Amino acid sequence: MIQAIVFLPLIGALVAGLLGRTIGHRTSEYLTTGLLLIAAVLSWIVFIPVAFGDGLVGATTEGHSAVIQVELMRWIQVGDMDLRWVLRVDTLTAIMLVVVNTVSSLVHVYSIGYMAEDPHRSRFFAYLSLFTFAMLMLVTADNFLQMFFGWEGVGLASYLLIGFWYTKPSANAAAMKAFIVNRVGDFGFALGIFGAFMVLGQITFDGAFHAVEGAAEARINFLGFDLHAMTVVCMLLFMGAMGKSAQFLLHTWLPDAMEGPTPVSALIHAATMVTAGVFMVARLSPLFETSEFTMTFVLIIGAITAFFAATVGLVQNDIKRVIAYSTCSQLGYMFVALGAGAYSAGVFHLFTHAFFKALLFLGAGAVIHAMHHEQDMRNMGGLRKKIPITYAMMLIGTLALTGVGIPGSEWLGFAGFFSKDSIIEAAYAVGGNAGSFAFWMLVIAALFTSFYSWRLIHLTFHGSPRPAANDHHDDHAAHDDHHADHGSAYDHAHEAPPVMLVPLYVLAFGAVVAGAVFYGMFFHDVEHIAHFFAGSVVVDAEIIDAAHHVPTWVKWSATIAMLFGFVTALYMYIFAPETPRRLAETNRGLYQFLLNKWYFDELYNTIFVKPAFWLGNAFWKGFDDWLIDGKLTEGLGRRVQNVTSWVTKLQSGYLYHYAFAMLIGIAALLTWAIAAGGLI
Incomplete structure (x- = not known):
């Protein structure tokens, strides 16, 4: 079963990529989508016993960890290192299999409708399946090198997907930017792998985890300085996570990735590439626990990212860019949880975020599809009457993203409410300057998130259609040429076909119930969490217990911030729509800085x-x-x-020229001989 989950997407990618022209676009679509749906179902079959049963079926116990290890082949044998290619499945992997395959399969289904008129659909679906396979290789890795293979595979596939419309210069530039910025992070990741092998003497995860205790106080000479070895290793590893998960300073590629088709945005930003860094830090949590400095650094970088991206999202006008910066901000939340030592809370937010963020991206794609590829929210308005189903789906995604719920309740709330509030409470529980800084950055980010999310809803769906909304076409979306009729885009706006709406229904269901259903497993009870994760990540009982006993005002802080952001957006874009323009004009410098x-x-x-x-x-x-x-x-x-x-x-062909040249030569020789005293 594990082999099928991992390799079914690869089979689809190879068939669609190599034989797409032979078997046709429709067959390629159905084949790749069907194989992904099978992989998604199998992933849930693996996950359900973990979540609601007695754990992984067929798992063996390694130390305190219940794990399935499926050996595929002997890979590298050098000296004492005998490295096997092994598929590792524990609780953390089971969670990621569900997230990756569920979202990817729904994106495949959605793309059948969204890309219906594109002349290169076979190639597109091959890339989607290749991307999924690379991510599956990453999350099932049993050693550092295997993880690096999947890590780089995801980078390659993202380059191909972002630059799918390769005749579009901006798409090529965005693909190159993503690839190059990630190479910066990957350089640090590779050095971290080398350092881990040098310090721990192990390349497999189990071997490294067993060796880390003995190397906890080891020193290393790095760049001429005598430093704590595990701090150096973990900082280098986190550098890779900063690039892949678009953290502050290495975040610049993420918004530009919007140049790819909208399904690509959902796949990259919701559940796959950007969460790879979060998964990596969670997987290597026993290593990170040995370095207090690195943990604090992760906490602070995550907090800065959450705040920074939220501020930029306040003024963006492209509907996809707003959601992209939201992704960047939410990734910051996840890293705050990891830096606080509440790894289960970080993974919890990764899990819930996949549902509501994919829902928002695919919902935005439905809006763009309805508006004939118009993406500027200033050219929309009043669409709730034209596309009421998409409006309802986007509302659910917004309620989940902004964290609507009742603090203290274990059931009343959308998915984002449970996971986001868990992280905010964990940040407060850390205490000290770093914990206080992270807590307030996250609360402010929650306020900004609520504001720009409801701003998106108001500008897109509420009010009256704005005059500028007419005939905006994407020159590179060949599949939309048939919409080139006259009249405004609003007049021709229409609901997406069922093949695009069904994935939204599934994701909306997850955005509503995922938080309440899985809250107990990820964050509510320490014993339950320890049993659920079965040693696959470190469970810090002290920090989780402290998070549950924070003051009441802390538990309500995110909700109050969310309500304030909602009311402000309602006032500025419904009751006093002239206010945003006036604020931008009176605070021109700040507005341009954020824009x-x-x-x-x-x-x-x-x-x-x-x-x-x-x-x-x-x-x-x-x-x-x-x-x-x-x-x-x-x-x-x-x-x-x-x-x-x-x-x-000199070669004239005349005999007298050659005779003359011979005479000159003889004369020169005689002169030389006489001068040398040879003829006396």
């Missing part, structure tokens, strides 16, 4: 991109063209050609 994403792109362009271009041009024009080609290769060639041209001119 330009804190100028990180401009800053990186000045510090890194322009010097890189200058250096590249210097090597190209100065070293390669002028020196190598101009002076050495082509220059020497021209000299030889000039000499041979001059020599050939």
